[in-house]
Amino acid sequence: MSLNESCGVYGIYVEDGEALPYLYWGLLAQNHRGHQSHGFAALSDGIRLYRELGMIPALSGEELKTLMESLPGRLGIGNVRYTTSGSVDRESLRRNAMPVLERGSRRSIALSFNGNIVNMGELRSSLGLPEGLSDAHALNRLLLRALEEESSIQEAVKLCMDQVEGAYSTVCLIDDGTLLAFRDPLGIKPLCHGCGEGIKAFSSESVGLDINGLDYCGEVSPGELLWIEEGSLHRERVRHSGRRAFCAFEFAYFARPDSLFNDRYVYEARVQFGMNLAERFDDIASRCDIVISLPETANDAAYGFHIASGLPWEMATRRHRYVTQRAFISKAEERELILSRKVNILGRKIRGKRLAVIDDSIVRGDTTRSVVRRLRAAGAREIHLFITYPQIIGPCFYGIDMATYGELIGAWRTPEEIAEEIGADSVNYQPIDDYVKATGLSRDELCLGCVTRRYPTPMADEMAREMWERLRSSEREGGRIYEG
Ligand code: SF4
Structure with a gap:
């Protein structure tokens, strides 16, 4: 069974300072998006990770300083997560807490994402991903392979967008010092970016920028990649879908x-x-x-x-x-x-x-x-x-x-x-x-998939139609069948 999830993400570059306090406050403002685990990754001599179960706790100044000392670096990403189906035992929650880290022969990437991959079954087998590892691991493995084979970040992210169906608002930290953020071609889950004096940030919701005193600079567009290399921000629309499909439920709930x-x-x-x-x-x-x-x-x-x-x-x-x-x-x-x-x-x-x-x-x-x-x-x-x-x-x-x-x-x-x-x-x-x-x-x-039964991606649309047809034919045969 795939692990469905919805989360809050954050990514930040601080020219003259430490990323961790910004990650902490930016995600504390988004604790409502995930209570089951939280985590941070920062880059210094390699990528260092901290992941823990539960929501982000209120830390004293001293505790935050200790955390910052264990995760030094001016580049970092973080996540708050909840699991919406699949196993929620502690071991599974720990294994799939984000950011997830994938080490390759030349590079390592930490990844934090919000969404759910619809074609997880085919991705799992093509990537050789063990059961029990979530779709965040799949996306990270796909990206790492593409980066190790492709010549540019844009091509690697485009390859991911070509192969992955679903919702994925993503921030990644590469151990060569690149921070990237991208959103699926329909922009289903939120992701915005912000800036301040010598600071560039990405956040699921703009409240994560507000709490850090950063200016809201707009949304990451559907299919767009933004990346920070040596302090400079670059952006490119790597995939055009011709429409967007922002989750309508975000507004109500x-x-x-x-x-x-x-x-x-x-x-x-x-x-x-x-x-x-x-x-x-x-x-x-x-x-x-x-x-x-x-x-x-x-x-x-x-x-x-x-x-x-x-x-x-x-x-x-x-x-x-x-x-x-x-x-x-x-x-x-x-x-x-x-x-x-x-x-x-x-x-x-x-x-x-x-x-x-x-x-x-x-x-x-x-x-x-x-x-x-x-x-x-x-x-x-x-x-x-x-x-x-x-x-x-x-x-x-x-x-x-x-x-x-x-x-x-x-x-x-x-x-x-x-x-x-x-x-x-x-x-x-x-x-x-x-x-x-x-x-x-x-x-x-x-x-508006859940209120119209018309979904913006083909596999989801097909799955919904098949499930509905099965339900209808069960009814016709004499009684309602409730799916498990
Ligand atoms: S609108 Fe409904 S179906 Fe679409 S992403 Fe939001 S909750 Fe899911």
Whole structure:
């Protein structure tokens, strides 16, 4: 089984100083993108690695200094990671923690990436990659082989782009002193770059630049390679796909609201999502007494909903601040417990009220069902859910933990059936066109695979079609089959 993952990446060149503190802060700002492992690589007398399980901890000044002394160098990369399927035992997590390092006869490369390789099976066999090693190892091995055979970095990266299908926003550190960053030809996962006095950086989200006081210089374009050699930045579009397909789900769920995508704060899109929902479903909104949100990704949308509907906005749900697991990306049996531990409901504020509840998405439905149950227990009179992300009807093959139809509550149910299933009075999804407009991008600039079942890469599209056909024929033969 391939290991699917989604992560935060960082890469930096510091002309006159050490890379490590910038890596640490840049990734601490992106801890939300990966809790299962973190790691850094820096170049001094060769590439040195540090990798550890868990999210990046809060380090004292003294601890950071000690870490910096063990990883000296002005060039470095780092990663925060979570695994979305496959083995999550400690040994496997350690083996696949990033950055991964590949040593060749002439060069060594450390690599950190965010995404998922769709054609992992064929790559694994062509590269002779042992089972249990993740797609980051495959990409690194492919790049190293290409670099040892090809004459230039551009040709080596192009060869990777020609052979790899999937999402991969990547930073690499080569032991000859080159730092590179590239993004798959569709730009599915985020990657931006920034600069400061004598500093050049790459980060999954712009918040990783902000925290280091660096200027945001724009996105790495789809299919583009940027590299730093002897302090100079070079860039080249090594592969043109003719379109982009940025993950639409980043806007609703993954990214921090203060990150910039396409020169727009995610926060702005989320406020608009809420306004759209209030306007689109004004008949239901007008029956409610108050609007509340599920913290924290839906807070900005709740604000927009409140503005557009005129309903009082009650902050009647609060995070238990130091509970950090994300229910969406945890094991099924743990989700309900995690959610009840992390979100507290201010029961007295909702008792007897008709609620407009704003949430970012419904994936499996178990977390939503749990919230609805707790809101009812707290005395809510009616519960109407307004969901910013359109109805998820298909799996994701690009690194988000929803790989089969069987685990998606929305794959074949109507919103009315979903409402019944989870115990709500109504479920109201933002229509796709409203959502797309609020992002500031157009349909053909986004991946909308999980809400349309049309995927931007051929193998994923084919896999989704085959899975759906299998499901449909099982149904026709008398009963729904839930995939494992
Ligand atoms: S299928 Fe959905 S979650 Fe996956 S990359 Fe596309 S938009 Fe994002």
